[in-house]
Amino acid sequence: MGLANTYVREGTGVSILGPFLRIVEASDFVAFAFFITLLVMMRFKRLRIVYSLIAFVELFTLFFVARTRMFELICLVILVLWFVLQSKRFSKGVWLVLLTVLVIVGVASVPVINDAFGFTTGDRASSFTIRIEELRYFADQLFNSPIFGIGFLPNNEAFFSLLHGPFTTFSPYLYYLDDLGVFGSIVQFGLPFIVLLLLLCSAIFKRVIQHIDFLTVGSAAFILLMFPTLSPFNAARCVIFGLLCCLLFFHWDEDPDNMAGTSLNTPGNHLKMEITNEDHS
Structure with missing residues (x-):
């Protein structure tokens, strides 16, 4: 929890x-x-x-x-x-x-x-400030390894500062890649991502x-x-x-309240399943 x-x-x-x-x-x-x-x-x-x-x-x-x-x-x-x-x-x-x-x-x-x-704004505005700090910090980490990114490192003492920032008296918050959304994924996978x-x-x-x-x-x-x-x-x-x-x-056509003629379409229409009333009898 x-x-x-x-x-x-x-x-x-x-x-x-x-x-x-x-x-x-x-x-x-x-x-x-x-x-x-x-x-x-x-x-x-x-x-x-x-x-x-x-x-x-x-x-x-x-x-x-x-x-x-x-x-x-x-x-x-x-x-x-x-x-x-x-x-x-x-x-x-x-x-x-x-x-x-x-x-x-x-x-x-x-x-x-x-x-x-x-x-x-408000009493939780500090989270926005922390995210700006995280963005700057992890952007530097990304450009240290732009092609492959930093990867998925173990969360231990050896990589603590790389994954969670400096964590000093001047920056008492832990940084997390998850806070940065898809940019955090780019830091992990690299710019080709x-x-x-x-x-x-x-x-x-x-x-x-x-x-x-x-x-x-x-x-x-x-x-x-x-x-x-x-x-x-x-x-x-x-x-x-x-x-x-x-x-x-994967898109279902028609209303499921009437299952006759319902079809499952995938991109490019490579797969199509026809479901008829006889199939359920």
Whole structure:
């Protein structure tokens, strides 16, 4: 169980700062579970009341227990997309325009979002300052080995300063590559990894243009929003990243309430499974 630094010791006891003890360890999986819950609600409308309660518990956990701001933001974006993509009346061109407008509005709302979540202000603004220090420190480490990166080093005394910074009285915080999102992965894999990331982003955008629905757009939004501050390749998140890629690139057509004629399409349409009512008889 990962407990964040939201408590202080007073003698032999612990005084909790705030109404809840902050537990951040499972926030990755709670956010992913929230996305899956909305996906189930979108595909199986008869169970919406039950899954609405589950989604509420998951949001409550993120906002009041884990309090991981980036996952809170991701879930809010996913929720907005869930409401917007309910309708199937619009053509693909109209949907592309609407999604473009949503992206523009989101970018223009960055100052408002920053004030609401306190990324650079408030009592947790120090995390932004630490990330700037981490960015400078690990950028120097990257250019010491630009082709191969620093790799995946064991977390022991021999590599402690390389993985966690100087950690002196002038810099009393430990640095973590996971705090830097996809940049931390570039530090580990080297500059050539940027080419793979560009290819991935290109494939994501092509997939979204081909299939404008909640499954595809939601998976793409989840992946892309992780990139700035949440490394998708750490020990726990790589599982979620793999599952999101599967959801994004393996696409179910038609409504599962009517299984006749449902097909599974992969990129390039190399695989297509036809499921008929006779198969289930």
